[in-house]
Amino acid sequence: MRRERAEPRTGWPQIIEAQGLAYHRTSHPENLTRPYWDESVHYTFEMDEVLRLEETVEELHRMCMEAAAYIVTSGRYELLGIPPHLVPAIEASWNRRDPHLSGRFDLRYDGAGPPKLLEYNADTPTSLVESSIIQWYWKEDLFPSDDQWNSLHERLVDRWKSLPLRDGPVHFAWTEDDESGEEFMTVAYMKEVAEQAGRLGVGITMQDIGWDGHDFRDNGRNEIKTLWKLYPWEWIVAEEFGAHIDETDWVEPMWKMLLSNKGLLVALWELFPGHPNLLRAYLDTPGNMKSYIRKPLLGREGASMEIVTPGLRHATEGRYGAEGFVFQEFQALPDFDGQHPVIGAWVVGEESAGIGIRETSGLITDDTSSFVPHRIPL
Structure with missing residues (x-):
């Protein structure tokens, strides 16, 4: 793993906006001089390094699924702060094995020691457009003979094809409180992916979802049979319609509440104390x-x-x-030229699907961080 510099493409802001990263100007605090998408730098990896990382990511995913089962069978919901009244619905979702789509691990990795799990974004992971599309076309434009750890798009299409969903369109929801446009573009991209898989998609805001006493309806009074949402489960269960969640199919399913919570880190340490990829x-x-x-x-x-x-x-x-x-x-993030990267490693279904890298000069990766691309020299 190395950090390298390259000349940004002429007109790069217009290029990435045309490819879907329309929010790169609005998702970043205005007072920062460094852009959110920064292609003046990038990271390179060796292929054997990537293969080892892929194995680690898939092992972490298996461990997380074991931790979810552990929480359910032992009733350790206090690790997650989940109220008792939600437990029956979570367990029903888990026991049905409601199908899931994707998630993103955040890893500390310095290219030398083992990667360490910082957290798992299993319910509403973002930076999808950047990871899947934008950095791929950057590589194709500047390093066409190189490879990239990035099969996100293809794996998402295949996963949507395989999901056992009810007949009818899939609704894709975001919140109208999204001021930057990031959620809207992420939802639009996921809708496009599902449509490439043969699923009819309908866009909707969470605020336009209604309950008619029997079914969920959109603002056109059409029944919502399946809903993919960029809206966390802890907010959904607090909505007025939260008592009726069993009346539609959700992607991600409700059992993802077991994984989209930092209490998962405690469950993992209880199950796998001393594991080289855990803190x-x-x-x-x-x-x-x-x-x-x-x-x-x-x-x-x-x-x-x-x-x-x-x-x-x-x-x-x-x-x-x-x-x-x-x-x-606490293990400080690695230092590359004064910047501290976090590896966002994607899982689609049960398989590793690629990475996105965010870096910051600070100690904690927050909304001031920049997304930088990567490549695998061949």
Whole structure:
């Protein structure tokens, strides 16, 4: 793993906007001089390195599925802060094996030691357009003879083909509270992927979903039989229609609440203590750790976190943490030219599907980070 520089393409903003990254100007704080999409730098990997990482990602996914089963069979829902009244629906979804689509692991990796799991974004992972489309065309334009760890698009199409869904269109939902346009474009891309798989897609905002006493309906009064949403489950269950979630098929399914929660890190450590790809993690206590990062069970974009080491205390602002906190062993992100990358490793179904890399000069990857592409020299 190396960080290298390259000359950005002439007119790169217009190129990536035409390819779907229309939100690269609006998803980034305005006061930053570095763009969100930064193709002046990139990372290179060796093919054997990528193959090892693929195996690690798929092993982590299997471990997470074991952890979900462990939580269900042992009733350890307190690890996730899940209210008791939601447990029957979660367990019903798990026991039915409701089909799932994708997720993204965030990994600490420096090219030398084993990758370490930071968290699993299993319900509403973003940076999909950048990872799947934008960096692929960057590689094709500048390094056409090289390869890239990126089969996201093809695997998503194949997965949509294989999902056992009910007849009729699939509704694709985002929230109208999305000000940057990132959620809208992510949903639009996923809808296009599903349509390439032969599924008819209908776009809708979460605010336009209604319940008529028997079925979910869109704003055209059409029944919603299957819904893919970029809207977290902990928000869905709090909606007025949350009591009727069993009346439609959801992608991602409700059992993903077992994985889209940093309490999963505690369950993994209980099941696989000392595993080379895990960091120690405890619920609501640092235990005997001297260096740790406190993370809210349900948090986003690096908000409401605190790093504590013998020589440092650093906290980020935020409103998360009402459900509780996980205390995870702190290992500083690797340093490449003063930047600290996080590997976002995608899983589609049960298989590794590629990566996206975000990096920042800070200690925590947040909304100030930039997305940078990668390639595999051949």
